Structures are given as C-alpha cells and as structure tokens.
Amino acid sequence: xxxxxxTLQAAHDASCNAYAPYSGYHVGAAVLLDDGxxxxxxxxxxxxxxxxxxxxxxxIASANSQSKLKHIIAIALAGGKPDQSGRAVLNEIxxxxxxxxxxxIKEVSDATNIDTPIYCLHQSGYRRYSVSEIxxxxxxxxxxx
Numbered sequence: 001x002x003x004x005x006x007t008l009q010a011a012h013d014a015s016c017n018a019y020a021p022y023s024g025y026h027v028g029a030a031v032l033l034d035d036g037x038x039x040x041x042x043x044x045x046x047x048x049x050x051x052x053x054x055x056x057x058x059x060i061a062s063a064n065s066q067s068k069l070k071h072i073i074a075i076a077l078a079g080g081k082p083d084q085s086g087r088a089v090l091n092e093i094x095x096x097x098x099x100x101x102x103x104x105i106k107e108v109s110d111a112t113n114i115d116t117p118i119y120c121l122h123q124s125g126y127r128r129y130s131v132s133e134i135x136x137x138x139x140x141x142x143x144x145x
Contacts, residue, residue, distance in 0.1 A: 004074060007032040008121050012078040014040035014055065015088035021045060026088040027079035027095070029055035031063050033071040039063045043079075055079070056101040060108060070111050078121035094120035094127040102135040110140050 001009070007030045014028030020043055027043040041058025056077055063069055079095040080088035097105060097118065109116040115130045131138070 003032060003036060004076070004119055004126075007038050007074060007076040008078065008119055008126055010038045010040050011055075011076040012088065012090070012121055014042045014059075015078055015080075015082070016086040017042040018055070018082070018086065018088075019044045020082075022047070022049070024081060025079060026082045026086060027055040027077060028088065029059040029075065029077045031059045031072045032074040032076070033063070033068055034073050035071065037068070039066070039068065054098060054101050056097050057104055060104055069108065072108050072112055072116065073114065074117045074119060075105060075108070076119040076121065076126075090121055090123045092123050094122040096120055096129065096134060102131070103139065106131050106135050106138045106140055 010030040011028045015026040018026035020026050022045050030038050030040045039059055039062050041055045043055045044053040046052045078088050080090050083089050109131045115132050118129045120127050
C-alpha cells in the first residue's frame with residue numbers, strides 16, 4: 001500500500017473509536033507526517049453539542065501535542081454510520097471536513113507552508129482535495145497583517 005492508502009486505512013480504522021451516542025455517525029481521521037508516522041483521531045461528541053470534537057481536530061491536536069504540527073503532510077478522513085464493530089460504513093460520496101475543521105486544517109497549511117492535501121474515503125475509493133479548494137479566500141495570518 002502507498003503511504004496515502006495506509007493513512008486512509010488508519011482513518012477508517014480510527015472510526016471504530018468514535019464516541020458518537022447522539023449522531024450515531026462515526027468519523028476517523030489520520031494525519032501523515034513527513035517521516036511516515038500516522039497519528040489518528042476520532043470524533044468525540046458531547047451532550048452540549050457545541051463542545052463536541054471532530055476527528056480531524058482530534059488528530060491534528062494530538063500531532064500538535066507531540067510537537068509534530070509542522071510535520072503534517074496529509075490528512076485523511078472516513079465517516080459513516082457504524083457497523084456492528086463500530087467501524088464507519090462508508091458513503092457513496094466522500095464526507096468532507098466541516099467548516100471549523102477546514103479552518104483548523106488551513107492553520108496546518110500555514111504552519112507547514114504547503115497546500116495540505118485532504119483525502120476523503122468513500123465506498124469506491126477516495127477523493128483528494130487541497131485546502132485552497134475546500135476553503136478559498138480563507139482567513140489566515142495574512143488577514144491579520
């Protein structure tokens with residue numbers, strides 16, 4: 001498998017760890033680092049919905065807590081209603097990051113100086129996006145200057 005395929009598999013596997021008692025929708029995410037390491041995250045819901053954490057945010061925050069933020073070279077995600085094992089059953093169309101996650105991924109792009117690729121798994125493969133595609137004219141450090 002390629003590093004991207006391995007990262008997508010890790011994201012799909014991470015969906016088993018989702019805590020999603022309210023939506024029943026499991027999402028896993030994985031970040032690929034420049035040394036080949038993969039760090040995963042899964043969504044973590046809260047009864048106070050606004051306090052829930054998306055899988056992408058969890059994976060990125062975990063990388064950051066390990067001083068690896070500037071080493072992220074790709075992000076992958078997989079989501080869907082869970083099967084009996086808790087693993088997401090993928091949809092026909094790829095799930096994409098929510099608006100909040102897009103902004104967080106933009107921050108990763110700014111920190112790494114790359115247009116971070118985002119790979120979104122679906123039933124028949126995956127779709128690749130760049131940050132500039134999913135968040136055109138984004139708010140970032142240059143906006144504050």
